[in-house]
Amino acid sequence: MAQHAIERVSANKSFGGWVSRFTHYSEVLDCDMTFGIYLPPQAEEERVPLLWWLSGLTCTDENFMQKAGAQKLAAELGIAIICPDTSPRGTDLPGEHERFDFGSGAGFYVNATREPWSRHYRMYDYVTRELPELIREHFPLNGREAISGHSMGGHGALVCALRQPGRYVSVSAFSPVCHPVNCPWGEQAFSHYLGDDRALWAEYDACALIRAGTSRQPLLVEQGEDDNFLDEQLQPGELERTCQECDHELTLNYRPGYDHSYFFVASFIDDHLRYHARYLQAE
Amino acid sequence: MAQHAIERVSANKSFGGWVSRFTHYSEVLDCDMTFGIYLPPQAEEERVPLLWWLSGLTCTDENFMQKAGAQKLAAELGIAIICPDTSPRGTDLPGEHERFDFGSGAGFYVNATREPWSRHYRMYDYVTRELPELIREHFPLNGREAISGHSMGGHGALVCALRQPGRYVSVSAFSPVCHPVNCPWGEQAFSHYLGDDRALWAEYDACALIRAGTSRQPLLVEQGEDDNFLDEQLQPGELERTCQECDHELTLNYRPGYDHSYFFVASFIDDHLRYHARYLQAE
Numbered sequence: 001m002a003q004h005a006i007e008r009v010s011a012n013k014s015f016g017g018w019v020s021r022f023t024h025y026s027e028v029l030d031c032d033m034t035f036g037i038y039l040p041p042q043a044e045e046e047r048v049p050l051l052w053w054l055s056g057l058t059c060t061d062e063n064f065m066q067k068a069g070a071q072k073l074a075a076e077l078g079i080a081i082i083c084p085d086t087s088p089r090g091t092d093l094p095g096e097h098e099r100f101d102f103g104s105g106a107g108f109y110v111n112a113t114r115e116p117w118s119r120h121y122r123m124y125d126y127v128t129r130e131l132p133e134l135i136r137e138h139f140p141l142n143g144r145e146a147i148s149g150h151s152m153g154g155h156g157a158l159v160c161a162l163r164q165p166g167r168y169v170s171v172s173a174f175s176p177v178c179h180p181v182n183c184p185w186g187e188q189a190f191s192h193y194l195g196d197d198r199a200l201w202a203e204y205d206a207c208a209l210i211r212a213g214t215s216r217q218p219l220l221v222e223q224g225e226d227d228n229f230l231d232e233q234l235q236p237g238e239l240e241r242t243c244q245e246c247d248h249e250l251t252l253n254y255r256p257g258y259d260h261s262y263f264f265v266a267s268f269i270d271d272h273l274r275y276h277a278r279y280l281q282a283e
Numbered sequence: 284m285a286q287h288a289i290e291r292v293s294a295n296k297s298f299g300g301w302v303s304r305f306t307h308y309s310e311v312l313d314c315d316m317t318f319g320i321y322l323p324p325q326a327e328e329e330r331v332p333l334l335w336w337l338s339g340l341t342c343t344d345e346n347f348m349q350k351a352g353a354q355k356l357a358a359e360l361g362i363a364i365i366c367p368d369t370s371p372r373g374t375d376l377p378g379e380h381e382r383f384d385f386g387s388g389a390g391f392y393v394n395a396t397r398e399p400w401s402r403h404y405r406m407y408d409y410v411t412r413e414l415p416e417l418i419r420e421h422f423p424l425n426g427r428e429a430i431s432g433h434s435m436g437g438h439g440a441l442v443c444a445l446r447q448p449g450r451y452v453s454v455s456a457f458s459p460v461c462h463p464v465n466c467p468w469g470e471q472a473f474s475h476y477l478g479d480d481r482a483l484w485a486e487y488d489a490c491a492l493i494r495a496g497t498s499r500q501p502l503l504v505e506q507g508e509d510d511n512f513l514d515e516q517l518q519p520g521e522l523e524r525t526c527q528e529c530d531h532e533l534t535l536n537y538r539p540g541y542d543h544s545y546f547f548v549a550s551f552i553d554d555h556l557r558y559h560a561r562y563l564q565a566e
Contacts, residue, residue, distance in 0.1 A: 013509070069352030069549065183340055226296070263295040263302055266352065278289040 047142035049280035054149030109156030112193035224258030326359035330405035330425035332563035339434030392439030507541030
């Protein structure tokens with residue numbers, strides 16, 4: 001297989017490792033994309049495991065690297081972290097840049113089937129197929145991968161893991177959109193990207209996927225109790241109910257006083273890194 | 284003394300404490316200002332010590348709180364952190380918003396004496412007098428204060444401490460502008476704010492203040508070796524030489540591979556918090 005070109009945009013030393021940003025042409029999305037990757041110091045000597053981090057609405061590849069404070073423990077544990085962007089970039093489809101919850105910065109990790117979105121908005125294939133192949137070519141990774149994310153990216157992490165049993169050794173999410181087929185953000189995005197076919201919507205809904213029963217991988221979810229989006233958009237109660245009814249293992253930590261921000265993510269990211277490390281480093 | 288009003292803009296729970304932003308009218312600067320403060324969980328029960336963080340060029344009160352990852356250890360140690368803004372805001376003086384190294388976002392922690400800057404640009408008095416009085420009225424602080432900062436703010440921290448012996452229990456700096464009277468950033472700013480009087484410039488120059496010998500407080504300085512601004516703007520070698528000649532205690536840590544970014548600050552902020560904690564918590 002031919003090497004796919006990537007170009008380094010920046011590199012910052014961080015806790016003995018490196019936070020780097022790269023651009024590349026994405027065939028799946030038909031546009032240039034940027035991603036960030038943290039390589040811990042161990043990556044200079046050996047191949048390391050990888051945590052995928054999928055970000056939320058309005059974010060780019062940079063938010064997590066700058067705000068989550070994950071590098072310190074990732075360096076200790078020897079875990080690489082990759083942060084894809086949240087949508088295709090550099091395109092200008094009708095209405096693409098008008099709303100924060102749809103279009104640019106809001107790809108929702110689905111493969112759009114409806115024109116004009118289907119030309120570019122294929123973030124599910126990008127984060128599960130094209131980008132993984134690309135980074136395996138370029139970085140010293142050992143093939144063990146976990147996945148997590150925040151808000152829209154928490155939804156993405158749950159969906160990526162539930163749809164691909166065995167693909168990630170562990171999955172977690174912060175403040176995920178648990179039931180997008182039945183909340184305003186999800187309805188807005190899915191109706192544009194996927195049209196009217198509700199059966200297709202269900203393929204990108206954590207609760208529906210749990211009911212479908214394809215995967216029985218345990219879920220770890222962190223949720224701030226003072227999150228402004230809790231009841232209307234995120235609906236962790238629906239996830240809890242679904243997991244109970246389907247006997248799907250779920251650890252759902254409600255955190256009093258915490259909101260939807262990266263201050264919340266930073267406060268608990270070390271717990272999640274240690275959780276993933278147990279699976280990533282299992283013999 | 285009458286209570287000076289402050290208005291809360293936001294509050295985010297962070298490691299059991301709170302990152303909050305407040306606005307207030309500054310008499311010294313004659314404009315509305317915003318600052319950020321982190322109160323650790325201990326502040327709900329008792330008065331806590333305080334670390335001042337002065338930020339660098341182009342920053343606001345938000346950069347450190349979002350990017351330095353200091354809250355985790357500050358919560359453990361029970362230290363509050365205050366982040367002032369880096370210049371007056373909401374004003375529109377000629378040329379104020381044209382350059383990144385002068386005017387808005389670049390107050391350099393001096394009291395301007397030259398028109399029109401002297402009407403607003405009095406950041407030294409703001410961070411050493413007005414803002415300290417204000418926060419003592421509003422927050423559960425115990426009166427023990429340390430100071431640190433980055434780049435232009437590292438310069439500010441060194442100058443604030445060296446000019447006021449005994450005022451801060453400890454002082455440190457990341458990538459400070461060590462000798463502003465003799466570097467392009469400093470010359471640009473000081474000539475506008477202070478005019479031609481080089482004796483006045485010397486009152487805001489760490490190396491000149493060490494030679495003047497007002498304070499003999501030990502200095503802790505962190506410096507990335509791959510910092511783009513190292514030789515032309517920051518000149519830690521000049522600080523080292525001055526401290527040697529004047530027998531002024533300096534710990535200057537050069538860090539190979541690190542640059543000028545907050546990824547560098549984050550990598551070593553815990554070392555500085557522990558350093559300040561030893562002084563802030565001394566019996």
